[in-house]
Amino acid sequence: MHAAGSLEFWIQQLINALGLGSQYALMAVGLAMVFAVMRLINFAHGTVMMASAYIGLLLLQAGMPFPLVALGAIAGAAALGVLMERIAYRPVRGASDVALLLNSFAVAVLLENLAIMLFSPRSRPFPMPALLTRVFHPGGNLFLPSIHLWAFGGALLALSGLALFVTRTRLGLAMRAAAENPVAAQLLGIEIGKVTVLAFAIGSAMAGLAVLFWTAHVGTINPGMGFEPVLKAFVACVIGGFGTIQGAVLGGYLLGALEIVLQGLLPSGIVGYRDAMVYGILILILLVRPGGILGYLEAERV
Amino acid sequence: MDGPPVLELRNVEAAYGAIRALHGLSLSLGPGEVVALLGPNGAGKTTTLRVISGLLRPVRGQVLYRGREISGRPPALIARMGIIQCPEGRQVFKNLTVRENLILGGYRLGDPDRERRNLERVLTLFPMLKERLRQPAGLLSGGQQQMLAIARALMADPEILLLDEPSLGLAPRVVEEVFEALAQLKAQGLTMLIVEQNAEKALELADRAYVLEAGRMVLADTASRLRENPDLIRIYLGR
Amino acid sequence: MGTSPIRRGWRWGLRGVALLLLAGIYLALERGGSAYLQRLAVLFLINLMLVVSLNLFTGFTGVFSLGHVGFMALGAYTSAILTLPIAMKKVNLPDLPAPLASTTLPFLPALILGGFTAAAVALLIGIPILRLSGHFVAVATLGFLIITRVVLINAEAFTRGTRTFTGVPPFTTLGWAALWALLNLYIAWRLKHSSLGLQVRAARDDPWGARGVGVSIARVRLIAFGISAFFTGIAGGLWAHFLTAFSPNAFYFSKTFEIIVMMIVGGMGSVTGSVLGTLLVMASTELLRNMEPGFAIGSFTFGPLYGLSQIGLAVLLILLITFRRQGLLGDQELRLEAIPERVERWLAQRKVVLESPRVRKADP
Ligand SMILES: Nc1ncnc2c1ncn2[C@@H]1O[C@H](COP(=O)(O)OP(=O)(O)OP(=O)(O)O)[C@@H](O)[C@H]1O
Numbered sequence: 065m066h067a068a069g070s071l072e073f074w075i076q077q078l079i080n081a082l083g084l085g086s087q088y089a090l091m092a093v094g095l096a097m098v099f100a101v102m103r104l105i106n107f108a109h110g111t112v113m114m115a116s117a118y119i120g121l122l123l124l125q126a127g128m129p130f131p132l133v134a135l136g137a138i139a140g141a142a143a144l145g146v147l148m149e150r151i152a153y154r155p156v157r158g159a160s161d162v163a164l165l166l167n168s169f170a171v172a173v174l175l176e177n178l179a180i181m182l183f184s185p186r187s188r189p190f191p192m193p194a195l196l197t198r199v200f201h202p203g204g205n206l207f208l209p210s211i212h213l214w215a216f217g218g219a220l221l222a223l224s225g226l227a228l229f230v231t232r233t234r235l236g237l238a239m240r241a242a243a244e245n246p247v248a249a250q251l252l253g254i255e256i257g258k259v260t261v262l263a264f265a266i267g268s269a270m271a272g273l274a275v276l277f278w279t280a281h282v283g284t285i286n287p288g289m290g291f292e293p294v295l296k297a298f299v300a301c302v303i304g305g306f307g308t309i310q311g312a313v314l315g316g317y318l319l320g321a322l323e324i325v326l327q328g329l330l331p332s333g334i335v336g337y338r339d340a341m342v343y344g345i346l347i348l349i350l351l352v353r354p355g356g357i358l359g360y361l362e363a364e365r366v
Numbered sequence: 367m368d369g370p371p372v373l374e375l376r377n378v379e380a381a382y383g384a385i386r387a388l389h390g391l392s393l394s395l396g397p398g399e400v401v402a403l404l405g406p407n408g409a410g411k412t413t414t415l416r417v418i419s420g421l422l423r424p425v426r427g428q429v430l431y432r433g434r435e436i437s438g439r440p441p442a443l444i445a446r447m448g449i450i451q452c453p454e455g456r457q458v459f460k461n462l463t464v465r466e467n468l469i470l471g472g473y474r475l476g477d478p479d480r481e482r483r484n485l486e487r488v489l490t491l492f493p494m495l496k497e498r499l500r501q502p503a504g505l506l507s508g509g510q511q512q513m514l515a516i517a518r519a520l521m522a523d524p525e526i527l528l529l530d531e532p533s534l535g536l537a538p539r540v541v542e543e544v545f546e547a548l549a550q551l552k553a554q555g556l557t558m559l560i561v562e563q564n565a566e567k568a569l570e571l572a573d574r575a576y577v578l579e580a581g582r583m584v585l586a587d588t589a590s591r592l593r594e595n596p597d598l599i600r601i602y603l604g605r
Numbered sequence: 606m607g608t609s610p611i612r613r614g615w616r617w618g619l620r621g622v623a624l625l626l627l628a629g630i631y632l633a634l635e636r637g638g639s640a641y642l643q644r645l646a647v648l649f650l651i652n653l654m655l656v657v658s659l660n661l662f663t664g665f666t667g668v669f670s671l672g673h674v675g676f677m678a679l680g681a682y683t684s685a686i687l688t689l690p691i692a693m694k695k696v697n698l699p700d701l702p703a704p705l706a707s708t709t710l711p712f713l714p715a716l717i718l719g720g721f722t723a724a725a726v727a728l729l730i731g732i733p734i735l736r737l738s739g740h741f742v743a744v745a746t747l748g749f750l751i752i753t754r755v756v757l758i759n760a761e762a763f764t765r766g767t768r769t770f771t772g773v774p775p776f777t778t779l780g781w782a783a784l785w786a787l788l789n790l791y792i793a794w795r796l797k798h799s800s801l802g803l804q805v806r807a808a809r810d811d812p813w814g815a816r817g818v819g820v821s822i823a824r825v826r827l828i829a830f831g832i833s834a835f836f837t838g839i840a841g842g843l844w845a846h847f848l849t850a851f852s853p854n855a856f857y858f859s860k861t862f863e864i865i866v867m868m869i870v871g872g873m874g875s876v877t878g879s880v881l882g883t884l885l886v887m888a889s890t891e892l893l894r895n896m897e898p899g900f901a902i903g904s905f906t907f908g909p910l911y912g913l914s915q916i917g918l919a920v921l922l923i924l925l926i927t928f929r930r931q932g933l934l935g936d937q938e939l940r941l942e943a944i945p946e947r948v949e950r951w952l953a954q955r956k957v958v959l960e961s962p963r964v965r966k967a968d969p
């Protein structure tokens with residue numbers, strides 16, 4: 065441990081915050097994209113992460129080399145996202161916000177319990193290659209886990225790709241247009257259904273990527289593993305402003321930083337309350353700045 | 367009207383829930399024709415455009431595009447056929463830049479060459495957009511947004527352009543500008559159906575006009591004859 | 606409405622029969638029911654309270670709370686701590702602060718204090734949260750649920766943390782549960798048909814219009830929230846004194862989900878619907894739970910199928926939202942009074958059919 069407040073301490077915090085924030089940002093982006101195109105808070109986003117981890121494990125056990133395992137997990141996540149949209153969400157498109165929310169709840173419970181049935185509720189080890197689990201000591205008492213580097217690099221790459229996609233490509237622009245004004249978008253020939261599927265696919269792939277890092281971090285996987293991340297992704301979205309990609313990314317990094325700093329600075333007696341504080345901040349932001357830090361969307365009040 | 371109609375509505379009835387908005391409306395639009403759809407507030411003008419664009423499914427009746435029935439098809443598909451609506455209240459994508467709005471106008475074409483050509487064309491028509499290509503559309507003034515909305519629709523190379531109240535809420539000088547642009551488009555042979563409250567302006571531009579009241583067609587005539595008969599317009603438009 | 610004496614007679618007769626039936630069921634269970642049936646009956650009544658209370662808020666206001674199980678937890682822990690015998694406290698909760706450590710309350714006051722604790726917290730968080738709209742309330746109450754859980758796990762001096770809280774006196778009997786459930790149903794029914802209930806529903810169906818006629822939406826929501834939390838807290842206390850041992854895990858998502866499904870099945874805003882929903886969902890989950898260890902059909906064996914009952918709930922909810930969003934009853938009520946009317950209408954219809962079959966076709 066470093067002396068709280070020393071330069072070294074803060075550097076370590078920064079490293080940790082960037083590593084964790086990258087994961088949150090990747091997870092939050094999918095939630096934000098889906099919310100933007102269909103006003104659905106997709107709780108099943110977490111179960112997509114879980115399923116993606118199990119797909120990865122199955123591929124690993126089948127003897128695939130790790131890069132293929134990673135690709136398979138990501139592709140599997142995307143496929144599952146698309147499937148979910150088709151089967152569970154498309155039939156209720158246009159339903160009330162709450163009906164959509166409950167539906168996604170149900171999908172999450174369904175998938176989680178299917179996983180329990182298929183794989184048992186036990187945690188299973190997920191052996192990661194040394195490349196991801198190594199820890200560097202760049203000097204002093206600093207720790208630089210390679211997983212933080214991978215997470216940061218991966219997020220940077222994936223999120224820049226996404227940024228290019230939504231600003232430079234026809235489909236990406238169509239997605240943003242449909243999110244802002246679906247009627248006007250349709251009048252230009254943009255199919256909302258197609259854009260929605262795309263949002264699910266991309267968002268789920270990002271979550272699949274994030275869960276690789278998450279799993280490397282935790283070391284094991286289990287059917288309930290998606291639950292905490294989806295809530296965190298959700299908080300990230302609220303912090304940054306729900307429904308925008310920039311908001312999700314910003315919120316993800318802010319949340320990561322917040323958690324790391326609370327973890328580092330809270331006295332050990334109350335550090336257990338860290339998550340309570342995080343969700344307290346969620347409520348606070350909803351109250352004082354419902355549009356998030358970036359504040360695009362003014363949440364209507366009654 | 368020369369040639370068979372490009373667009374034809376036959377006895378269209380439309381409703382919002384239990385509220386009937388159109389009671390058996392028929393109209394047609396010939397190739398290269400500019401037709402105005404006039405009528406007081408709540409007459410059903412916007413509803414007519416919604417039915418054509420597929421945003422509202424008619425309860426009864428048909429919408430024919432080049433002789434083919436299109437009612438009941440999804441709006442995106444109808445737009446892809448080339449029936450492009452520039453909706454009431456402009457509805458530009460405010461978070462997107464002017465340029466991005468325009469690019470999306472050409473979405474149905476999906477052809478970079480035509481996109482470039484069309485972009486050049488609309489920027490000559492509305493030069494003021496040129497300096498603002500990188501600005502978010504939300505920062506434009508009302509008049510500029512209207513021009514952007516029209517420009518965006520033009521980017522699609524429409525077969526038929528449906529315009530809903532292009533002069534609504536604009537300063538008189540801007541109205542002039544917009545109608546000048548529309549006159550140029552007419553000269554280029556674009557088929558247009560224009561919904562307008564500003565009957566004078568619309569009749570100046572249009573070849574023919576229909577007057578709607580309470581969901582029914584009450585008048586249909588050439589624009590020149592209607593212009594000579596301002597009393598009729600006054601009665602039906604209530605001014 | 607002019608009511609014929611025959612109809613009035615019908616009504617009272619029906620009410621009498623219904624009451625007798627309930628009393629009969631109660632006595633049969635109390636005296637002759639197997640332990641399993643009695644247990645199911647008590648759990649049914651407690652679930653019923655949870656569902657009716659949630660419905661009292663969510664169904665009437667149209668605003669979704671995902672945090673009600675948090676109120677249940679508050680009621681459960683409060684009344685459990687208050688009733689725990691002093692000797693037991695020394696063993697199980699050695700760090701309990703002074704006044705609590707040296708006092709033990711009887712069941713009823715402890716239960717009611719549990720309800721008040723829940724209601725007080727509800728009012729406290731409700732004041733800011735309920736001004737939000739739509740799913741933002743759902744999200745904020747979800748945050749509350751998670752915070753409650755974190756606090757339960759960390760406030761070890763009061764809750765034993767993640768460890769099981771044991772030794773709660775088994776005060777909850779079928780009678781207590783029935784009494785509270787009836788009271789809860791009665792209050793929910795009265796509230797729904799009171800002027801407050803009308804205001805709440807007016808605000809739900811047309812927020813702008815309701816505000817136009819001077820209904821303070823935030824205030825009526827808050828009142829409904831408080832009452833709802835009170836009964837949810839009571840239900841939690843009853844539950845605690847029925848199971849006598851529990852841990853924070855009991856008050857989290859699966860419970861939340863279960864209650865929501867029960868409510869949606871019955872219909873948001875329907876009191877009698879809540880009864881039906883609770884009954885149906887409990888019956889089906891009980892059936893599925895019994896199948897979880899595995900079962901055989903002819904020569905085929907299935908299982909073990911852990912998670913089957915949750916899957917059943919989830920599928921039920923998805924189907925409901927897709928095909929029948931209003932649940933069984935919507936916000937309508939099953940009324941005994943309506944039965945004679947229904948019968949008369951049905952008879953009348955048959956007559957019409959007998960006389961002229963074409964009339965019916967013209968009827969939409
Ligand atoms: N979304 C809607 N839901 C219910 N009724 C509607 C809706 N939109 C329009 N109406 C009703 O349908 C009728 C026709 O409306 P429409 O918007 O077509 O009129 P309009 O001629 O475009 O009028 P304006 O000049 O005000 O734009 C009106 O009576 C209106 O109240």
Ligand SMILES: [Mg+2]
Binds near residue numbers: 413454
């Ligand atoms: Mg209109």
